[in-house]
Amino acid sequence: MxxxxxxxxxxxxxxxxxxxxxxxxxxxxxxxxxxxxxxxxxxxxxxxxxxxxxxxxxxxxxxxxxxxxxxxxxxxxxxxxxxxxQLTLFEVEYAKKFITLEHPQVLGTLMSLGLKRAKFGDIILSDDRIQFFVAKEIESYISSQIESIGKASVTLITQNLDQAIQLNESWLEVSVTASSLRLDTVVSAIYNISRQKSQTLIQHGQVKVNWTLIENPAFEVRESDIISVRGYGRVKMLALEGKTKKEKWKITAGRQK
Missing domain, CATH: 3.30.1370.160 (Ribosomal Protein S8; Chain: A, domain 1)
Known part of the structure; x- marks a missing residue:
């Protein structure tokens, strides 16, 4: 096998x-x-x-x-x-009273440096604080390259890991059944929308799996995938628990509140 x-x-x-x-x-x-x-x-x-x-x-x-x-x-x-x-934690200092920075701006700035996404960890935003993790081997390069994010001038401060913002994410566990593990079928079941609606969302570039845009409704979902649907939020595929007597997949997912 x-x-x-x-x-x-x-x-x-x-x-x-x-x-x-x-x-x-x-x-x-x-x-x-x-x-x-x-x-x-x-x-x-x-x-x-x-x-x-x-x-x-x-x-x-x-x-x-x-x-x-x-x-x-x-x-x-x-x-x-x-x-x-070998992790480095950066905190972003900027004019918080006058400027609002968002996750896509931070990620876009990091990706513009020409490094692989795999060199960057989570980006954390909490109120007006921004932190992000990087592989320690690129710490000095990041420090020397980033002076602005969007239109904001920024300073990067290296913090100890124990200074990281602790997020208390809230996920609602849901159990659904789906006739298959096709992306359109799973999205329809978890978000309680029609199959036609889920197909439209996928084909119009509104759905990502593991941060990758997926436009194929027949894409097969697997355990531990994170599905993001614009306007509907994110879900984690926690467990695929086999099939029912009617041959439907039993799915346990965490839906972000």
Whole structure:
């Protein structure tokens, strides 16, 4: 039985990468730190490495509620610490009385630097405070490059991780059934809208899965996916719990309040 059959075809390259990480730890008997992974990638790593006796796994993104986390794969003798995840926390100082900055502006500025998205962790906005996590290896580059976000002049302040804003996200757990795991079917079931409406939203570029725009209604949803529908909010696919007697999928999801 091939390991690939449990995953999406487009995830093959990432699966191969995870297998290489695991093999590297086994061969060198030394830890391996990854870039930031989205929740779906984290789930894949957990499924491949999860219960392995020789290679252990920890995930950390700076705060308990972080969505994007770095993975640390290590041999069973290794005692990990938070510092092993090599994270830097920046806080953005700007003229808060006169300017409002939003998440897309911060992300757009970071992505304009020509670095991979995988080098950046969560961006946290709380009232007028803005923080974001980056891989420590790009800390000095970020510090030297960012002087403005949008039209605002900014200063980046390095903070200790214990100064990170702690988010208390509120998710409402919902249980639904769907005739298939097609994206249009799942969106229809979770958001309680018609199948036609969900197809229209998808085809008009209103739906993202794991931060990637998906315009194919037949795209298959998997466990740990995060679905974002413009105007309707986000959901986490918490569990696919098999099928009912009528051959419908039982889905448990967390819907952001």
């Amino acid at each position: 091939s390991i690939y059959q449990h995953f999406r075809p487009e995830e093959k390259d990432f699966i191969d990468q995870v297998l290489n990480w695991k093999q590297s730890v086994e061969n060198t008997y030394a830890p391996k730190l990854t870039d930031f992974l989205d929740p779906r990638e984290q789930e894949i790593v957990k499924q491949i490495v999860g219960s392995h006796h020789e290679v252990k796994l920890e995930l950390f993104g700076g705060i308990p509620s972080a969505e994007r986390k770095r993975a640390l794969l290590f041999p069973n003798y290794f005692q990990w610490e938070e510092g092993d995840f």
